[in-house]
Amino acid sequence: MADTFKIVGLMGRITSEIVTKTILDILAWLEKHHIQVVLDSALQEPIRDTGFNIIGLQFSQLRTMGESCDLVIVVGGDGCLLGAARAFAKSGTPILGVNRGRLGFLTDIMPEIFSSQFEAIFNGEYRVEKRFLLDAVVERNGVPVATGEALNDVVIHPGKAVQMIEFDLFIEGDFVYSQKSDGLIVATPTGSTAYSLSAGGPMMHPTLDAIALVPMFPHTLSNRPIVVAGNSEIKVVLTSGAPQVLPHLSCDGQASIQLAFGDVLYVTKKPHKLVLIHPKEHNFYESCRAKLG
DSSP states (O other), rough: OOOOSSEEEEEEEEOSSHHHHHHHHHHHHHTTTTEEEEEEEGHHHHHTTTTTTTTTTTHHHHHHHHHHEEEEEEEEOHHHHHHHHHHHHTTOOEEEEEESSOOSSSSBGGGGGGHHHHHHHHHTTTEEEEEEEEEEEEEETTTEEEEEEEEEEEEEEETTSOOOOOEEEETTEEEEEEESSSEEEOOOOOGGGGGHHHOOOOOOOOTTTTEEEEEOSSSSSSOOEEEEEEEOOOOEEEEOOTTOOOEEEEEETSEEEEEEEEEEEEEEEEEEEEEEEEEEEHHHHHHHHHHHH
């Protein structure tokens, strides 16, 4: 075994018995190879309930795990890895995803064959990929009132009401258009195969330094997605809408932030990047063929 990953963090979301089994299998593999493990403290009780011997295991809060680990293994779906990305981007801790979700664009290790892939990865045979995240800041009367961060996308939407929103879009201070639509998706290359794709946005290779702006059901035939440079400052001014509409902002589909007309949203690239570890044979285009048909 190479000495690259001496201390490994392990996290996951216990949603079923098969997820628990995968976590236990990985714990056993790491123990067999004499690798020090730091387990997400949220897993301590579920793992103890299985009868697994947890003596000698270290536990850590998710927010501090990245500071003590050389690698974090995430067991779950892409949603679970999105949360890990937001937690560990600042520390630069590499993340390896084991898929227990559906598509698995980000969590690309299959649990049925994880041991052979782990053997290769822990012997130094892997690919490193860096993905950028987005910062979102909402200002009201010139004062910041909410912030968020996203690996996939920042989305303005009408919340519970099915009503159109009117807003002005600016890129690097230049006026682009006034639009009336259900909202706007601001997507990274990572997010281009997620919600943005469903709304008719372009697929972008994850290494591109670009951001896609995808309107949601615009009330015009000529309004199409726009791709801009990754370092662009994106500014959205909410101008008006139906009185019963309360626009919302979501980052990676997490809990919505309620907006008000007159609010200004700024979206910029985050200074810290997510570091993903892939098997050496990983191929983005093959993933697209297999997972999107």
